[in-house]
Amino acid sequence: xxxxxxxxxxxxxxxxxxxxxxxxxxxxxxxxxxxxxxxxxxxxxxxxxxxxxxxxxxxxxxxxxxxxxxxxxxxxxxxxxxxxxxxxxxxxxxxxxxxxxxxxxxxxxxxxxxxxxxxxxxxxxxxxxxxxxxxxxxxxxxxxxxxxxxxxxxxxxxxxxxxxxxxxxxxxxxxxxx
Numbered sequence: 001x002x003x004x005x006x007x008x009x010x011x012x013x014x015x016x017x018x019x020x021x022x023x024x025x026x027x028x029x030x031x032x033x034x035x036x037x038x039x040x041x042x043x044x045x046x047x048x049x050x051x052x053x054x055x056x057x058x059x060x061x062x063x064x065x066x067x068x069x070x071x072x073x074x075x076x077x078x079x080x081x082x083x084x085x086x087x088x089x090x091x092x093x094x095x096x097x098x099x100x101x102x103x104x105x106x107x108x109x110x111x112x113x114x115x116x117x118x119x120x121x122x123x124x125x126x127x128x129x130x131x132x133x134x135x136x137x138x139x140x141x142x143x144x145x146x147x148x149x150x151x152x153x154x155x156x157x158x159x160x161x162x163x164x165x166x167x168x169x170x171x172x173x174x175x176x177x178x
Contacts, residue, residue, distance in 0.1 A: 004145070004168045006152040007120065007128065008161035010137040013037075019139055019159045026155050028141055028148075034093030036111070037137040089132070095140055119167040127163060136162075 010016035016035055023033055089111075091099055099114040111132060115125035128138050139161065141152040149166050156164050 004143040004149050004166065005118065006141045006143060006149055006156065006164065006166045007124075008139050008156040008164040009128065009131045010139055010159075010161055013137065015160065016137040016139060019156065019161060022155045022159050023141055023152065026151055028143075028152065030093070032094070032142040034091070034095035034140040034142075035137055036089060036091045036095050036099065036132060036140075038132060038135055039088035039090045093140070094142055095138070120165070121167075124163075124165055131163065 008019075010019055016037070020030070020033055020035070024030065089099075095114075095118075099111065111129040112122070112125040115128055116122055120128070132138055139156070141148075141156075143149045143152055153164055153166065
């Protein structure tokens with residue numbers, strides 16, 4: 001079971017796609033990469049290639065020309081969420097399951113509450129929630145060990161990601177913010 005995660009903010013969909021590509025090149029599975037961002041068009045068509053491992057997790061809306069493509073479209077388990085007080089979001093990867101529970105339970109705290117439940121310190125969770133509400137994209141990578149955490153941080157830093165931090169279940173620690 002993976003207990004470590006690295007989180008960062010991408011400021012655009014193109015940057016987020018580049019980050020996902022770089023993480024895959026560095027050896028991370030798309031099953032371990034998550035993305036969370038506002039659903040600004042409220043209706044998207046998600047592109048999945050035939051080799052996607054979880055097409056049943058995809059949400060397909062009315063085509064509005066705002067398709068999520070590239071590397072983001074290949075992430076496992078893409079879905080739409082509506083979190084009270086936050087509004088419509090698109091989530092992919094392990095974050096979808098974690099935040100779906102928060103959305104279904106209508107927990108107070110919105111995104112921050114779900115992130116805190118994943119082991120992110122409250123102050124960072126609130127900062128990430130604010131960054132997402134401003135239109136930025138939260139990227140997370142689940143890692144097996146400290147070497148993978150270091151590799152993920154390096155990839156995120158080189159891709160220009162902001163607010164890079166890591167958590168470890170049981171032993172929560174923040175790291176560099178960029």
